[in-house]
Amino acid sequence: MRKSLLFLLLLGCFYQSGFAQNPDWRSKIDPKLWDYAQKPDSAVEFFIIMQKKADVSAAKQMRKKEEKGKYVFETLSAFAEKDQRTVRDVLQNKNVPLHSFWIINAIWAKGSRALMEQIAQMPEVGHLRTNPIWHLELPPLVGANTPAQDRSVEWGIIKINADDVWNKNPPIKGSGIVVGGQDTGYEWEHQAIKEKYRGWNGSTADHNYNWHDAIHALINGGNNSCGLDLDEPCDDTDHGTHTMGTMVGSEGNNNIGVAPEAQWIGCRNMEEGDGTPATYIECFEWFVAPTDLNDQNEDPSMAPHVINNSWSCPTSEGCNAGNFPDMEAVVENVRAAGIVVVVSASNNGPGCSTVDSPAAIFDASFSVGATTNVANDDIANYSSRGPVTVYTNIMKPDIAAPGSGVRSCVGTDNNSNNYGYGTKSGTSMAGPHVVGVAALIMCARPDLIGNVDELEDLMRNNAVTRFAAAPFCGNDNANSHPNNVYGWGRVDALAAVNASLPIELLEFTAKHLGKTAQLQWITGSEKECSHFTMQRSSDGFTWKNIGEMPCRGNGASSETSYVFNDPSPYKGLNYYRFDQLDYSGQSSKSPVRALSFAFSGYNLRVTSGQGLAYFEVVGEDANENIWRLEIRSMDGREVQNISVGEKGWLKLPDSPSGLYSILLRDVNGRAVAVEKWLWVQ
Numbered sequence: 001m002r003k004s005l006l007f008l009l010l011l012g013c014f015y016q017s018g019f020a021q022n023p024d025w026r027s028k029i030d031p032k033l034w035d036y037a038q039k040p041d042s043a044v045e046f047f048i049i050m051q052k053k054a055d056v057s058a059a060k061q062m063r064k065k066e067e068k069g070k071y072v073f074e075t076l077s078a079f080a081e082k083d084q085r086t087v088r089d090v091l092q093n094k095n096v097p098l099h100s101f102w103i104i105n106a107i108w109a110k111g112s113r114a115l116m117e118q119i120a121q122m123p124e125v126g127h128l129r130t131n132p133i134w135h136l137e138l139p140p141l142v143g144a145n146t147p148a149q150d151r152s153v154e155w156g157i158i159k160i161n162a163d164d165v166w167n168k169n170p171p172i173k174g175s176g177i178v179v180g181g182q183d184t185g186y187e188w189e190h191q192a193i194k195e196k197y198r199g200w201n202g203s204t205a206d207h208n209y210n211w212h213d214a215i216h217a218l219i220n221g222g223n224n225s226c227g228l229d230l231d232e233p234c235d236d237t238d239h240g241t242h243t244m245g246t247m248v249g250s251e252g253n254n255n256i257g258v259a260p261e262a263q264w265i266g267c268r269n270m271e272e273g274d275g276t277p278a279t280y281i282e283c284f285e286w287f288v289a290p291t292d293l294n295d296q297n298e299d300p301s302m303a304p305h306v307i308n309n310s311w312s313c314p315t316s317e318g319c320n321a322g323n324f325p326d327m328e329a330v331v332e333n334v335r336a337a338g339i340v341v342v343v344s345a346s347n348n349g350p351g352c353s354t355v356d357s358p359a360a361i362f363d364a365s366f367s368v369g370a371t372t373n374v375a376n377d378d379i380a381n382y383s384s385r386g387p388v389t390v391y392t393n394i395m396k397p398d399i400a401a402p403g404s405g406v407r408s409c410v411g412t413d414n415n416s417n418n419y420g421y422g423t424k425s426g427t428s429m430a431g432p433h434v435v436g437v438a439a440l441i442m443c444a445r446p447d448l449i450g451n452v453d454e455l456e457d458l459m460r461n462n463a464v465t466r467f468a469a470a471p472f473c474g475n476d477n478a479n480s481h482p483n484n485v486y487g488w489g490r491v492d493a494l495a496a497v498n499a500s501l502p503i504e505l506l507e508f509t510a511k512h513l514g515k516t517a518q519l520q521w522i523t524g525s526e527k528e529c530s531h532f533t534m535q536r537s538s539d540g541f542t543w544k545n546i547g548e549m550p551c552r553g554n555g556a557s558s559e560t561s562y563v564f565n566d567p568s569p570y571k572g573l574n575y576y577r578f579d580q581l582d583y584s585g586q587s588s589k590s591p592v593r594a595l596s597f598a599f600s601g602y603n604l605r606v607t608s609g610q611g612l613a614y615f616e617v618v619g620e621d622a623n624e625n626i627w628r629l630e631i632r633s634m635d636g637r638e639v640q641n642i643s644v645g646e647k648g649w650l651k652l653p654d655s656p657s658g659l660y661s662i663l664l665r666d667v668n669g670r671a672v673a674v675e676k677w678l679w680v681q
Contacts, residue, residue, distance in 0.1 A: 025120040029128045030322060036130065037113040043096075044112075047277065048087060048119055049326055050105040051126040054079035056336045065338035065450025069300035072337040073289040077102040077298070087122060091115075099278065103285035104330045108278045129323045131276045132313070133219055138184075138239050138273050139347075139426035153255040155373050156246070156402030156433055161494035162258045165440050169505075169591050172497060174259025174439040176446065179247050180304030180339075182283035183240030183311070185213075185226060185268040187411030188233035190241060190419040192249035192256060197233075198263040207232050208292040209302040212267040214282040219274040226268075231293050236272050238410035242424055243310050245408035246432035247439070254421065256408045258436020258493065259443070265290065265304055275311060277327065280359075284330050288337045305442055305449055306340040308435045309365075310428035312357040319358055324391050327358040335364045338450030342435045344427035345369045345397040346384040352473035352484065354384040355396040361388045366456050367396045369486060370403025370430040377466055377490045380404050383427055386484035387474040395474065397487040398456070399463055401437075403430030434459065437493045445500045447586045462496040463489030502529045502582040503551075506559065510576050510593035517566040517595050519576055526553035526560065528582045534564050537575040538671070540592065540636020551580075569597050572671030573663050575636050592636050594661065596675045604664045606676045608652070613678060616647040617664060628665040631678075634658065652680050 036044045054076050059068045080102035091098045091109055099108040108131065109115075116128055153163050165172045178198060188197050188211075195202075199210035213230040226234035235241045248264050249257035267283035269275050287307055289298035313319035319327075331341055343365040348354035360367040370380040380403055386396035406429035410422040441458055442449050448458075460482075468476050468485035482488045498504050504524035511518050519534065529551035535543040546566055553560030566576070574595045581587045602619035617627055623646040631640040639660065644650070663675040 025117065028120040028125060029116055030130050033116070033128055033130045034113070037116060042112060043110050045108065045110050045131040045276070045278070046116065047129040047131055047326070048107040048109060048125055049127040049129060050080075050083055050087070050107075051124050052079075052083055053105050053329065056333060059336045059338075062338075063450070065303075065305070066301055068336065068338035068450055069288065069303050072333060073102075073298065073300040076105075076333060077289075080105050083124065087119065087125065090119065090122070099282070101281055101285055103281060103288060103333050104326060106281075106326070129277075129326060131278050132319065133274050133276055138237055139424045139428060152253055154407055156406055156429075157255065157258055159371075159373070159377075159402050160258070160433060160437065160491050162436065162440065163255075164494045165444075165497050166260075168497075172440055172444045174248065174262030174436070174443045177259065177262045177306075177439040177442050177449075178304040179259070179262050179264050179435050179439055180266065180287050180307040181240060181244050181247070181264060182214075182267045182269040182280065182287070182307065182309060183235075183243055184237045184270045184273060185230075185235035185240050186233040186244050186264075186266045187235045187238075187241045187409075187419060188266075190245075190409045190411060192245050192251040192254060192409040192419075192421075193241070193264065196248040196257075196260070196263055198265050205232065209290040209299060210265045211293075212283065212286040212291065212295075214267060214269050214279040214286075215271045219271045219276065224271055230268070233266055234268075235411050236268075238422070239273070239310070239424075239428065240266070240268070241411050242406075242408045242422070243308055243428060243432045245410075246406060246429060247308060247435050249409050251409075254409075256421075258433055259439035262436070262439040262443070265302075270311065277313070277323075280311070280327070281330050284334050287339065288334055300337070303337065303339060306342060306435050306438045307334070308432050309341065309343040309359055310426075310431050312344070312346045312360060321391055324358060324361070328362045328364065331359050331362050331364045335452055338452060340366060340435075340438050340452050340455060342366050342368060342431050342438065344431040347382040347426050347428075349379075349383045349385055350381050352385050352471075353387060353389040355386050355388055356384070356390045360384070360396060361391050361394075363392065363394055366434065366459075367398050367487070368427060368431045368434050369397040369400040370425075370427045371400050371486075371490055372404040373402065377464065377486075379466075379468075379485050380425070380427075382425075383430075383485075385473045395482060395484055395487070399434060399459055399487045399489065399491050400466065400485075401430040401433035401491045403427055403433075434491055437491050437496060440493055441496055441500050444497045445586075447584070448500065458496045458500050459491055460488040462492055462499045463487075464492050464495075465489045498525070502527060502586070502588065503553075503580055505590060508578075508590050508593060510595045512595065512597075513565065515567075515569075515597065517569045517574060517576065517597075519564045519566070519578075519593070521562050521578070521590070523553050523560045523562075526551055526556065528584065529554055530581045530583050532562070532564075533579040533581065534566070535577050535579060536566060536569070537636070538570050538573065539638075540575045540632065543577070569595065570671070571597055573632075573661060573675045592634075594634065594636070596661075602664065604662065604676055606650075606662055606678055608678055608680075613650045613652055613662075614647075615644070615650050615662070626666075628669070630663045630665055632661050632663070634660075652678075 226236040250260040269279045269283040289300040290302040369383040404425040466486040468483040473484040508521040
């Protein structure tokens with residue numbers, strides 16, 4: 001018994017001695033980190049990068065974003081929970097501050113050299129990295145806090161043809177899409193972005209799953225105007241608010257946002273322009289699986305569709321080829337979850353290879369350069385150029401967008417709710433334009449949500465070609481496309497949206513052809529278009545299929561015309577539309593058109609006045625029946641339905657100005673007279 005006990009004691013001593021003298025442990029620690037911790041008993045921040053990482057490559061084969069996000073979150077979080085257990089136990093026993101991440105298999109901690117030495121000796125640990133402060137040079141504000149003006153549409157929106165996308169029929173403005181922003185914070189109560197905040201329902205705010213603050217301590221000392229660990233959005237400068245306005249903002253005639261019907265959520269990753277890898281990674285992780293305000297109950301179904309990143313980490317502040325792979329792994333995992341990662345290229349131009357810092361240097365990031373507001377899309381002098389020589393030798397940026405003289409919403413330094421507008425210049429202003437375009441494409445083609453490769457290709461392949469001028473960067477010449485200045489060119493929202501649609505519908509009309517309803521439509525382009533299913537409705541809600549027509553314009557270089565006749569329309573009001581199906585099974589519906597066909601026996605007379613209309617039912621025994629008057633807008637929406645006698649005064653609907661139909665129905669709901677049309681002012 002004594003021998004066995006002695007053996008175990010000796011074995012334990014041998015293990016500890018061998019563990020402490022592991023010759024490889026020192027090479028695991030970043031030399032800069034080791035230097036930072038020179039002072040005895042000094043505590044410094046550092047990252048523990050685990051040796052192993054989870055494989056989420058299977059997400060690539062999943063079509064739906066919800067499926068991808070759930071898989072990536074569950075796979076990464078379960079792997080990190082198990083793999084980090086022993087290291088976490090050591091840190092917790094030492095009572096040191098720590099934060100465990102799963103978006104990358106890593107732990108942030110704060111401790112001494114002795115602790116680093118102990119952790120580095122653990123076989124499951126790969127590397128110990130620094131957590132340097134990254135400072136963003138915030139672009140100056142011009143015309144700060146100017147009041148709302150009748151500015152119509154901002155120049156950048158017009159330049160990329162986003163307003164033409166809004167004017168499509170039906171309009172495409174980003175509805176149903178959620179954009180995320182990680183920045184200096186957001187003045188969420190600014191009227192240009194308040195109604196678009198996902199946490200605002202029109203009367204109350206709920207910041208759970210819609211806001212996260214990764215700033216838990218002052219990074220550079222002093223005070224912060226917003227505070228720390230905020231439970232609601234706040235911007236400690238005006239940078240984040242300005243970028244969000246360019247993505248989704250609008251207030252009256254201040255049309256500043258590319259996708260004004262999209263919603264937004266946000267994460268603060270910088271404290272007055274200063275951030276660290278820990279704050280950026282924390283925001284990326286939260287975007288993949290947002291949490292409640294207690295940082296619990298992760299829910300990947302609440303993730304945004306696209307994220308704006310207007311920040312960078314230069315090599316002078318601690319980012320280098322040694323730790324680039326860590327941040328790259330984070331971006332790759334976010335992308336694997338079906339989220340588009342848009343990154344500003346930085347403002348270090350005009351020299352070549354000035355796209356030289358995370359996250360713009362990564363292939364998984366969609367990097368954006370800045371153009372000026374001149375007619376020929378000149379690249380801004382400050383816009384960083386490629387190729388990326390500090391890491392992988394790839395071309396950057398991917399694309400360019402308006403970045404100079406961009407007007408958007410701003411907050412104030414004293415948080416007095418005295419919100420206004422101002423102009424900034426920088427690639428920080430260009431990136432949000434591209435985020436908005438991505439939102440418009442996904443709004444037009446919801447089946448592309450989560451398909452990051454195809455969505456980015458649509459923006460690349462339909463950008464306005466721009467060539468670089470001498471001196472050229474990398475292997476560029478005067479005819480290089482893409483190139484290291486503009487990437488694939490200046491983003492074009494209209495071209496990208498049109499290219500995303502199976503058909504480009506130029507015209508759709510309905511007219512009488514005797515007792516037949518004739519539908520005519522013209523397409524400007526078709527691709528992968530299978531067929532059209534024609535549909536008819538008597539109320540604009542319940543639809544009946546009445547025929548099919550095959551697509552004839554796939555690959556055609558000219559317009560394609562179609563005619564469909566309905567020989568059996570309903571008596572009274574008819575609504576028509578078609579459902580276009582492509583070969584993948586995806587469908588999109590046309591606008592609705594209306595036609596009416598006469599009844600026999602009764603007639604309805606209507607005369608409008610100031611806010612009132614006089615009606616009279618004409619026909620045998622009209623005065624002995626109870627009638628219903630049904631008033632609908634041109635899109636088929638019922639705005640009024642009332643029971644009436646033979647004649648009387650009708651109060652016009654309190655609805656937007658426009659043309660409305662009035663249909664007469666009997667007590668059984670049967671339409672008994674041709675509808676009348678009434679203009680409401």
